[in-house]
Amino acid sequence: MLSAESLKLIDVELAKYPANQRRSAIMGALRIAQEEKRWLTPETIEFVADYIGIAPAAAYEVATFYNMYDLAPVGKYKLTVCTNLPCALRGGVNAAEYLKQKLGIGFGETTSDGLYTLMEGECMGACGDAPVMLVNNHKMCSFMTEEAIEAKLAELQ
Secondary structure: OOOHHHHHHHHHHHHOOOHHHHHHHHHHHHHHHHHHHOOOOHHHHHHHHHHHOOOHHHHHHHHHHOOOOOOOOOOOEEEEEEOOHHHHHOOHHHHHHHHHHHHOOOOOEEOOOOOEEEEEEOOOOOHHHOOOEEEOOOEEEOOOOHHHHHHHHHHHO
16 A cells, blocks of 8 residues: 555654554654655555554544645645735735636635645744745745745746
8 A cells, every 4th residue: 555665664653652652653654655645545544544553543533633634636736825814914815815816726626737736724833924835735935925926836837
């Protein structure tokens, strides 16, 4: 279900915790699986749970609680724009609307070429850098004016 390389990375996560607390590695293990598969199918979540030695329901609890886990296919670039109050007051809603118009999609949608998925996000802890956007759950982009958005999209192409 997962490559040998991903399983080795999951083993590294497991080694961080005592044997009786393997469950603690689930977040890292799901992240690794998602990086390989691009999104988490029910079969992948169950495989990871079995590999770690926890009940599949416990893995589902994590995968469905945190928004960094994708339970449906997403584009090559998942763009998550913060529209929480501090970002909204500093242009987050405008940045989101600009992306919607530019990409021709709404929140939770993917462009027809499969390149971009646009998501609305809650606080990303970077209010002073607002408006902020997260690319593929890992790269935080700050001060996302229309010009900055254009530059980021050009970079991603």
